[in-house]
Amino acid sequence: MHLLILAILIPFIATALIPLIHKRTGALHIGWLVLLVPLVLFTIFVFQIPTISTDETLIQTVNWIPSIGINFTTYLDGLSLIMALLITGMGSLVVLYSIYYLSSSDSFPHFYAYLLLFMGAMLGVVLSDNLLVLYVFWELTSISSFLLIAFWYHRKNSRYGAQKSLLITVFGGFGMLAGFLMLHSMTGTFSIREVAAVMGQYTDHSLFYPAMFLVLLGAFTKSAQFPFHIWLPDAMEAPTPVSAYLHSATMVKAGIYLVARFTPTFGGDAAWFWTVTLVGLVTLFWGAFCAVRQTDLKALLAYSTISQLGLIMSLFGLGSAALHFGAGSQGEIYGLAVFAALFHMVNHSTFKGALFMVVGIVDHQVGTRDIRRLGGLMAFLPITFTFAVIGSFSMAGLPFFNGFLSKEMFFTASVNAAGLPIFEVATWGLLIPIIAWIASVFTFVYCMIFVFRTFFGPSHLKKLDRRPVEPSIGMLISPAILCVLIIALFFMPNLLGDHLLRPALNGVIPGIPGASPHISAWHGFNTELFMTLGIIVIGTVLFLTIRSWYKIYRLQPAGWTFTVLYNSFLKDLKRVSNWITTHYMTGHLPAYFAYIFSFFIAVSGGALIFTGALSIDLSADSPVSVYEGMLTAVMAIAAISILFAKKRLTAILLNGVLGFSIAIFFVLFRAPDLALTQLVIETVTTVLFLLCFNFLPEWTKDNASKRINIRNAIIAIGAGVTVTLIGLTVNSGTLFTSISGYFENSYELAGGDNIVNAILGDFRAFDTMLESLVLFIAGLGVYTLIRLKHGKGPDKDEHQ
Amino acid sequence: MSINDVILKTVSKAVVLIILTFGIYLFLSGHNQPGGGFIGGLVIASAFVLMFLSYDSETVSEALPIDFKKLSAFGVLLAMTSGVVPMFFGEAFLSQSFGYFDLPIFGKTELATVTIFEAGIALTVVGVVVNIILSISEDE
Numbered sequence: 001m002h003l004l005i006l007a008i009l010i011p012f013i014a015t016a017l018i019p020l021i022h023k024r025t026g027a028l029h030i031g032w033l034v035l036l037v038p039l040v041l042f043t044i045f046v047f048q049i050p051t052i053s054t055d056e057t058l059i060q061t062v063n064w065i066p067s068i069g070i071n072f073t074t075y076l077d078g079l080s081l082i083m084a085l086l087i088t089g090m091g092s093l094v095v096l097y098s099i100y101y102l103s104s105s106d107s108f109p110h111f112y113a114y115l116l117l118f119m120g121a122m123l124g125v126v127l128s129d130n131l132l133v134l135y136v137f138w139e140l141t142s143i144s145s146f147l148l149i150a151f152w153y154h155r156k157n158s159r160y161g162a163q164k165s166l167l168i169t170v171f172g173g174f175g176m177l178a179g180f181l182m183l184h185s186m187t188g189t190f191s192i193r194e195v196a197a198v199m200g201q202y203t204d205h206s207l208f209y210p211a212m213f214l215v216l217l218g219a220f221t222k223s224a225q226f227p228f229h230i231w232l233p234d235a236m237e238a239p240t241p242v243s244a245y246l247h248s249a250t251m252v253k254a255g256i257y258l259v260a261r262f263t264p265t266f267g268g269d270a271a272w273f274w275t276v277t278l279v280g281l282v283t284l285f286w287g288a289f290c291a292v293r294q295t296d297l298k299a300l301l302a303y304s305t306i307s308q309l310g311l312i313m314s315l316f317g318l319g320s321a322a323l324h325f326g327a328g329s330q331g332e333i334y335g336l337a338v339f340a341a342l343f344h345m346v347n348h349s350t351f352k353g354a355l356f357m358v359v360g361i362v363d364h365q366v367g368t369r370d371i372r373r374l375g376g377l378m379a380f381l382p383i384t385f386t387f388a389v390i391g392s393f394s395m396a397g398l399p400f401f402n403g404f405l406s407k408e409m410f411f412t413a414s415v416n417a418a419g420l421p422i423f424e425v426a427t428w429g430l431l432i433p434i435i436a437w438i439a440s441v442f443t444f445v446y447c448m449i450f451v452f453r454t455f456f457g458p459s460h461l462k463k464l465d466r467r468p469v470e471p472s473i474g475m476l477i478s479p480a481i482l483c484v485l486i487i488a489l490f491f492m493p494n495l496l497g498d499h500l501l502r503p504a505l506n507g508v509i510p511g512i513p514g515a516s517p518h519i520s521a522w523h524g525f526n527t528e529l530f531m532t533l534g535i536i537v538i539g540t541v542l543f544l545t546i547r548s549w550y551k552i553y554r555l556q557p558a559g560w561t562f563t564v565l566y567n568s569f570l571k572d573l574k575r576v577s578n579w580i581t582t583h584y585m586t587g588h589l590p591a592y593f594a595y596i597f598s599f600f601i602a603v604s605g606g607a608l609i610f611t612g613a614l615s616i617d618l619s620a621d622s623p624v625s626v627y628e629g630m631l632t633a634v635m636a637i638a639a640i641s642i643l644f645a646k647k648r649l650t651a652i653l654l655n656g657v658l659g660f661s662i663a664i665f666f667v668l669f670r671a672p673d674l675a676l677t678q679l680v681i682e683t684v685t686t687v688l689f690l691l692c693f694n695f696l697p698e699w700t701k702d703n704a705s706k707r708i709n710i711r712n713a714i715i716a717i718g719a720g721v722t723v724t725l726i727g728l729t730v731n732s733g734t735l736f737t738s739i740s741g742y743f744e745n746s747y748e749l750a751g752g753d754n755i756v757n758a759i760l761g762d763f764r765a766f767d768t769m770l771e772s773l774v775l776f777i778a779g780l781g782v783y784t785l786i787r788l789k790h791g792k793g794p795d796k797d798e799h800q
Numbered sequence: 801m802s803i804n805d806v807i808l809k810t811v812s813k814a815v816v817l818i819i820l821t822f823g824i825y826l827f828l829s830g831h832n833q834p835g836g837g838f839i840g841g842l843v844i845a846s847a848f849v850l851m852f853l854s855y856d857s858e859t860v861s862e863a864l865p866i867d868f869k870k871l872s873a874f875g876v877l878l879a880m881t882s883g884v885v886p887m888f889f890g891e892a893f894l895s896q897s898f899g900y901f902d903l904p905i906f907g908k909t910e911l912a913t914v915t916i917f918e919a920g921i922a923l924t925v926v927g928v929v930v931n932i933i934l935s936i937s938e939d940e
Contacts, residue, residue, distance in 0.1 A: 062887050072887070680839065683846055684845065761896065768879075769880065
């Protein structure tokens with residue numbers, strides 16, 4: 001059995017089961033059943049570690065739409081495995097945590113259905129080898145993130161944050177899709193591995209850079225890189241387990257995963273190196289800088305996540321230089337950055353996950369996350385305090401925690417990069433370690449703010465809603481496990497390095513196996529150590545004197561933020577589209593028909609003339625029989641009479657004459673299927689007409705001006721002429737080879753005598769399926785338009 | 801209640817049964833003869849519409865507790881699922897297969913997976929058509 005495909009499907013199947021079982025669990029919290037899913041998946045992936053750590057990879061393919069090269073190909077290498085372990089491991093911890101976090105008034109089935117949907121989609125992203133399959137899962141993660149941010153949808157801010165995240169990430173996703181299509185048009189394959197293998201021949205292709213930047217657009221929007229980072233702070237309206245899971249540990253790392261996955265494709269190119277590195281560094285600095293000024297603990301963590309994602313991103317950018325050199329000592333030196341990136345990606349998930357859970361506990365037990373109202377909690381929440389210290393100190397890059405190791409490697413990589421002999425680094429190269437260092441100082445400052453403002457100092461018990469106590473043990477298990485990991489990874493980093501990071505490194509920068517180092521905490525007194533010491537000293541000074549320099553945050557004018565830009569863009573977009581829409585959507589049906597038919601004449605008639613397809617040859621046509629002539633006459637009379645009908649009922653009946661005459665035509669031409677369908681459709685339409693009859697306004701003659709009447713007449717005659725010409729032309733030439741011979745074999749190929757149905761249900765089943773989907777959506781549209789009119793919604797929602 | 805209603809109700813009681821039978825016949829015969837999921841669904845839908853026309857919607861809903869919205873959703877789901885299943889057997893999405901079996905009573909019979917797909921289409925059509933007509937007719 002295809003293990004990987006099963007792993008992707010299990011969460012989706014579980015999602016579908018939740019509505020069926022949630023009422024039958026009785027006293028058992030549904031979260032316990034949901035917990036089984038990530039636990040089982042985590043176990044499955046853990047058992048893959050021995051295979052993957054020997055640099056083997058797993059490829060499993062299921063045909064999906066092989067005729068256009070879309071196959072459900074799954075691929076497991078070190079990089080995918082790290083991501084899959086993060087997704088399922090963090091997933092287990094977060095589900096466990098959420099069981100105690102959610103209150104009984106929340107809708108558990110919705111929460112867990114969305115969460116499982118996300119889990120499946122995210123596994124799909126990291127395990128797919130097919131670009132289009134990856135894209136579908138990618139957008140699915142955006143949608144499940146949207147649903148989870150808006151979980152408390154009665155809050156206005158939740159809806160705003162959900163919309164913002166969806167607009168920005170889906171915007172990037174569309175760009176990425178365009179990039180994928182460009183890759184396909186260059187290489188002729190949708191397989192990521194095959195694209196990477198042949199990309200070397202296409203670096204001079206005119207689509208090479210557009211494809212690169214569009215793929216990066218997708219990655220940057222998803223991973224909240226500057227200037228697209230603005231959605232992440234607003235995403236904090238989601239329940240805290242969601243923030244810990246999607247918006248710090250997994251989903252926001254999808255963009256980083258994409259960059260890592262495409263490093264073999266684009267890496268070694270100067271544009272890729274500079275774009276990824278610079279965007280990463282700017283994000284690293286800006287995120288850390290903004291985090292210091294936050295007063296909401298979750299917002300602080302959001303900006304810190306942005307900053308840390310920038311750090312990982314910039315490391316992947318720096319490491320891509322290794323591909324320029326290939327195997328050898330220089331490649332190994334710069335390849336270290338990729339190793340550091342992978343290491344920090346894991347470390348970030350552990351400490352940021354723990355910190356989010358700490359904030360969740362504080363919020364849950366104290367009732368606020370506002371730093372100005374918190375303080376002195378150490379006495380009340382000693383266990384939570386311990387977690388906070390471990391998480392923050394690891395994030396600040398202090399020793400005895402895993403963050404120290406990857407932070408040191410980050411400094412090594414940035415110092416190495418300053419001396420890079422290629423890509424014209426020499427001029428500006430020194431800026432790389434300097435920005436890295438300054439950003440790390442701010443990182444240190446906000447880590448201290450997180451710990452000291454919350455847990456030390458005077459307690460403001462009077463301002464708090466209730467006296468805080470430690471939460472139940474269940475809520476402490478998940479952060480405890482993460483904190484143990486943080487410390488364990490400091491003392492045994494090579495266990496992770498040898499078994500997971502090294503194989504992953506081979507996936508990102510193939511052919512440079514020596515880039516994987518032996519991780520050790522002590523390197524002697526070198527530049528990196530002095531950088532860390534400097535951070536501690538300067539950071540402490542800045543933290544203690546924060547009041548005196550805090551005013552630099554007021555230097556930024558209030559209106560000069562990207563959020564303001566985003567808001568005004570949305571407002572203008574709404575205004576302009578409203579303006580355009582009101583100008584052509586007149587609510588007047590004849591006007592709409594005029595648009596539709598003019599467009600039809602222009603496109604179909606134009607195509608007929610400009611492609612030279614217009615050639616009328618009647619010699620091969622069969623003679624017109626008497627019946628057909630009579631029927632045509634009847635239809636013509638009925639059609640012309642409609643124009644002069646005095647009552648609506650007359651017009652409807654005349655229209656019916658047209659419909660039934662067409663049915664008779666079908667009978668004459670021996671198309672019983674079509675005749676039947678036409679008859680039933682006529683009947684149902686007539687019923688619909690009768691139902692609407694009472695609601696329709698008085699039928700008055702249109703008092704349009706003569707000019708408009710003439711214009712309409714021209715359009716009407718033009719449409720008629722176009723249809724007639726197409727009808728006459730159809731038989732006279734063949735532009736394509738006929739496919740009817742294929743359909744004539746329907747009995748052998750599809751086992752059916754009825755060719756029409758063999759085409760609908762078998763040869764062209766895809767069309768039929770999508771048509772039925774369109775029909776379904778149209779039905780829902782009619783239902784919602786009529787039943788859910790404006791103003792019928794529940795009143796408890798906050799409005800604008 | 802006017803006299804016309806009595807005639808309509810009496811007639812439709814019998815006619816609905818005939819139309820439904822005809823619809824199901826069309827659905828099943830579609831493989832080799834005129835008919836199929838779409839037309840079968842339409843005919844079945846028109847039978848339901850006739851019921852709703854001759855009786856009020858409360859009476860029909862009581863006798864026939866079907867949520868037509870859910871029915872159409874189920875239809876789409878069925879059509880799609882029938883397309884996914886072949887993927888588990890190494891075939892492409894939506895590929896259909898058929899075989900000939902010797903069944904008791906029926907003798908040699910052809911069984912085709914396309915019937916499941918067509919059933920999905922038929923249910924979608926029934927659900928959507930009835931749902932649209934009900935929505936419009938119940939609008940105040």
